[in-house]
Amino acid sequence: MTEQERIDQLEKEKQQLQDQLDQIKKRKEKKKSIGFWILKKSSVPLLGIRLKQSINNAITEYKETKSVSVDTVSDVSSNIIWRITRIGLFGLLVTLIPSIILIYQTKLVINQNALVDNQNELIEAERRSSLVFIMDNLLSDLSEELKYKGSSERNISPVLEARIASLSRAMKPYKYKEDGELIDKKISPEKGQLLFSLIRSNLADQSYREILDASDFSYTYFKDIFLGRGVNLKYVNLSNSNLSEVNLPAANLERSELIEANMERINLSDANLKQSVLTNANLRNSELLSADLTNAKLYGADLTEADLTEATLWGTKLEDANLTDAVLDNAIVHRQDWITYVADSLDLKGARAIQDKYRVKKQGKQQFILVAR
Structure with a gap:
């Protein structure tokens, strides 16, 4: 094999490796974009608009000044507390709803059993009579x-x-x-x-x-x-x-x-x-x-x-x-x-x-x- 052919072969292999690297990079970027999209879509219901905005402001401020002000930290903290409280109340409500439904169903079953017992007693009374x-x-x-x-x-x-x-x-x-x-x-x-x-x-x-x-x-x-x-x-x-x-x-x-x-x-x-x-x-x-x-x-x-x-x-x-x-x-x-x-x-x-x-x-x-x- 001549030197020129050797160079051409190396160039060809280099191009193949480059194509493979490009494909891997594209897949990573695609996955990253999907994860970012999911995070973006889920951040609002999970964090809330106010908490998300305060976190963005804190990150932006840190990038620009390499520090975060007291007001920004307070804003983030207050929004976190507010969000946790809200989620807790929502969770409590979600927990109570099935319990209330269960209690209501139990009451209906008890009433139904009482009616059945009364009916049985009346049937028995008719038979005894x-x-x-x-x-x-x-x-x-x-x-x-x-x-x-x-x-x-x-x-x-x-x-x-x-x-x-x-x-x-x-x-x-x-x-x-x-x-x-x-x-x-x-x-x-x-x-x-x-x-x-x-x-x-x-x-x-x-x-x-x-x-x-x-x-x-x-x-x-x-x-x-x-x-x-x-x-x-x-x-x-x-x-x-x-x-x-x-x-x-x-x-x-x-x-x-x-x-x-x-x-x-x-x-x-x-x-x-x-x-x-x-x-x-x-x-x-x-x-x-x-x-x-x-x-x-x-x-x-x-x-x-x-x-x-x-x-x-x-x-x-x-x-x-x-x-x-x-x-x-x-x-x-x-x-x-x-x-x-x-x-x-x-x-x-x-x-x-x-x-x-x-x-x-x-x-x-x-x-x-x-x-x-």
């Missing part, structure tokens, strides 16, 4: 069976007893609308109707006992009814029932279950409540004159302003009961230290007032009564 038709047929059969029986022969057939007991268990409590509002606690008015019909049927003691032993009359609505004197409800289960203002003088409720029953202003004068269970029962303003509560369980019962004049409290369990303003004139108790026992050992509500108002008087070998001081 259909049992009234079954009760009508059953009571017709009961009337027919008792039609030709005398007052001393009013026992009914075991089949009919089983049907009555089964119906009482099928009548489940439910919520229904009263005065346009859904009641708070579940109850069964149908059970009250069935029990009232049974009491009025004047069945013999044997049938009563067998029916009440097998039946479930808990959650019975039995409010403000006069049932006559001496009703036999021995062994009945009336727990969680509404018995407020019911008149049951001299009723036999021996060994009955009245757990958490509402018995406010009930009349149980001369009633037999031996060994009955009245745990957490509401007996406010009740009339229990001469009632026999021997060995009855009144754990947590509310006896506020109850009249227990001449009532028998022999062995009555009163733990956590409320005796505020209860009347205990001549009430019979089983221990001489009864007042001290309920005040100090049991620490019952209202017991201190009983200490001030009554004293224990011995009457008989192992019988004591409370008399006024």
Whole structure:
């Protein structure tokens, strides 16, 4: 290869390298222009016009004088603080909007669930009410069976007893609308109707006992009814029932279950409540004159302003009961230290007032009564 050809080849390679360098330079300039464009477009929403202008002024001033004045720095700082505050408020607003929407959606779901529950309760009430038709047929059969029986022969057939007991268990409590509002606690008015019909049927003691032993009359609505004197409800289960203002003088409720029953202003004068269970029962303003509560369980019962004049409290369990303003004139108790026992050992509500108002008087070998001081 001649020297001239060697020079031409080098020139050609030089030109190729130059072209490659030009292409690389163009790509860099293109990328730079794209990045500058993106930065330019994003700087306004990110920084704001005022902050961007103050930064430009600071850079220009530094290029010209190689220093930045105090006013320029203050301008940049104030614009930075203003921008951060604005972005913070905007971020807070952006955060709150989903939260508000979520709270609103939750409220809608809760309301929807409440409506569904109400609808279910009303459907259940309609279904339970259909049992009234079954009760009508059953009571017709009961009337027919008792039609030709005398007052001393009013026992009914075991089949009919089983049907009555089964119906009482099928009548489940439910919520229904009263005065346009859904009641708070579940109850069964149908059970009250069935029990009232049974009491009025004047069945013999044997049938009563067998029916009440097998039946479930808990959650019975039995409010403000006069049932006559001496009703036999021995062994009945009336727990969680509404018995407020019911008149049951001299009723036999021996060994009955009245757990958490509402018995406010009930009349149980001369009633037999031996060994009955009245745990957490509401007996406010009740009339229990001469009632026999021997060995009855009144754990947590509310006896506020109850009249227990001449009532028998022999062995009555009163733990956590409320005796505020209860009347205990001549009430019979089983221990001489009864007042001290309920005040100090049991620490019952209202017991201190009983200490001030009554004293224990011995009457008989192992019988004591409370008399006024």
